[in-house]
Each structure stands twice: as C-alpha cells, then as structure tokens.
Amino acid sequence: MSLSDLTGRWKAFSYGFLDPSAKRELRRKMIKAVSVPGCQMPYASREVPIARGWGTGGLQVTLTLVKPSSTVKVIDQGADDSVNAASIRRFLSRVSGASETWDTLDATLIQSRHRIPEEKLSRDQILILQVPNPEPLRGVEPNMSTARQMHADADYGRMWLQLYEQMVRSGRVMLGASYPAMVNGRHVMTPSPIPRWDVKKLHMAEHLTILSAGREKRIFAVPPYTRVEPLVFDDVPYKVEDHAHLTCARSGVTGYFMNEIPQEDGSAGYEVSDSHFGIKAIDARDGGTPTVGQTWYRNGELA
Known part of the structure; x- marks a missing residue:
C-alpha cells in the first residue's frame, strides 16, 4: 500500500x-x-x-x-x-x-x-x-444529570453556599475568571x-x-x-480587578485591564491587555488620528 x-x-x-x-x-x-x-x-x-x-x-x-x-x-x-x-x-x-x-x-x-x-x-x-x-455548577455538582435538573429547577443554593464559604475562609470571593x-x-x-x-x-x-x-x-x-448580573450578596458588592491606577508601559493609557509583565529586576511592568486598543493609543501619542470608540471603562470605573 x-x-x-x-x-x-x-x-x-x-x-x-x-x-x-x-x-x-x-x-x-x-x-x-x-x-x-x-x-x-x-x-x-x-x-x-x-x-x-x-x-x-x-x-x-x-x-x-x-x-x-x-x-x-x-x-x-x-x-x-x-x-x-x-x-x-x-x-x-x-x-x-x-x-x-x-x-x-x-x-x-x-x-x-x-x-x-x-x-x-x-x-x-x-x-x-x-x-x-x-x-x-460543575464545582458544586459533578454529576451532570443532577446539574441539569438543578438548572431546570433554578436551584442554585449550592453555588451561593460556595461563594459564602469562600468569603468566610478567605475574606473575599476567590473566583477570578x-x-x-x-x-x-x-x-x-x-x-x-x-x-x-x-x-x-x-x-x-x-x-x-x-x-x-x-x-x-x-x-x-x-x-x-x-x-x-454577577452573583453577589446584598451587603458585599461585586468588585472587579483593581487596575485603575496601573499604566501601560508601551502606550501610556491608564484605567484599563492590564497584563502583568515580570521584569528582570523582579519588579512588574504592565501592558494593556487589549493589544489593538494600545496600538491606537500609541498612534495617537505619535501624532496620528486613529478612530477610537467609546470604552466600557473610564479610569477604572464602568462608564
């Protein structure tokens, strides 16, 4: 063959x-x-x-x-x-x-x-x-058949319990992404x-x-x-990542979601995660006239 x-x-x-x-x-x-x-x-x-x-x-x-x-x-x-x-x-x-x-x-x-x-x-x-x-629900109910039934019944008590346990043990909700x-x-x-x-x-x-x-x-x-609406308790507000004070080392923009870049001296640098948004900022800084749309966040706060 x-x-x-x-x-x-x-x-x-x-x-x-x-x-x-x-x-x-x-x-x-x-x-x-x-x-x-x-x-x-x-x-x-x-x-x-x-x-x-x-x-x-x-x-x-x-x-x-x-x-x-x-x-x-x-x-x-x-x-x-x-x-x-x-x-x-x-x-x-x-x-x-x-x-x-x-x-x-x-x-x-x-x-x-x-x-x-x-x-x-x-x-x-x-x-x-x-x-x-x-x-x-996978983290609180590994059996997918049971999880489907929980969705059908709108039974999300275990998920609320998971969030509560994280707050009791760590002082905050540990879920990031x-x-x-x-x-x-x-x-x-x-x-x-x-x-x-x-x-x-x-x-x-x-x-x-x-x-x-x-x-x-x-x-x-x-x-x-x-x-x-993110799942939150009435007395514990939903918090996003604290990136309001961070500045992109390449583009100079501040108040947007940043990637942390480790430096050779052990410190950390930051770069805006939305790469083309950063490219537009660099173009504008260098005298260009890019078309920049309205952003969801301004200075780290949801507009």
Missing part, C-alpha cells in the same frame, strides 16, 4: 468549511439559545482543523455566521497577533472570503478567548466567546474564562454574545439588552 492509495482527488468543500447540515443545526441551536438567554443548548460538535480545547466551539459558530461581506477579528487573551488568533483568523478568511481586521470598530464578527474588547460593541456586531467549561452570573433573572451561566473586569460588559449590551464550548458540545447566548 502506498500513500497515493490512501488519498483521493481534491474535492471542493462546502462554503465556510462546515457542511450545510452542521450549519443548519448550529443556527437552530443559536436561535434557541437566544430565545432562552443563558440556557445551555446541546449540539453535535463537528471536527474542525484545530485541536479540542483551542477554540473549536467558537470557530464552529463563526464558520456558521460568516459570509463574504463579513469582517472578522480574532483575539486571544486580548492579543490579535498571537499564534492561535492569527491562525484562526487566516483560516476563516481563506474558507469564507471574509475580510480580516484588528480594529474592533471595523469587525462584524469578533471571536475571542478570555477577553472582551475595551471599546464598546454596537448592535451590528456579534461577539463569539470560546468556552472551555460551560457548566457553572468565569465568575457566575444570572442571565435575565433565570439561568446562571459561566461567561467563559473572561475576567471579572469583563463580566459587566455583557449587562444590557447592544450586541449579541454567543458562547460555545466545542469539547463539551454546549452553546448558550446573551441577547442584546439582557440583564447579566
């Missing part, structure tokens, strides 16, 4: 890589997810040319929604130029003919891992978040591994947010103008 015996003639694949049946199912599940905000919908996650755990869920949603007139932005922990983000963006462009961009304001589809851009999204944009673990939030007053969701800084950006936002977990085969959504 030779290699040629195992290969066939090249055949064109469906537009956007996924076959029509897969896209049809994903569209139906997205409609259901939008109709019941925050509720997880199962779907048959297909194979795509990246490994499970590297954004297959988000990629399948983007491939379903993309069209030749789309403009696609892909970010990985705020960066447009990371290997994962660049590879996914290039793949999307090649199989769909869509345009690529780094600018949040120009994009119609924004696929993201771990971050929501600092500039506000409009009603004409769709945010697609990659989710490694869509089940917020994936902070649980109540959507539309009914379903608790885990908003992907975005930091607490980004969770409030989903509350009454103009844009549609779709969250997809390819490995776990679950999809859920936050429609525009929907309440997204």
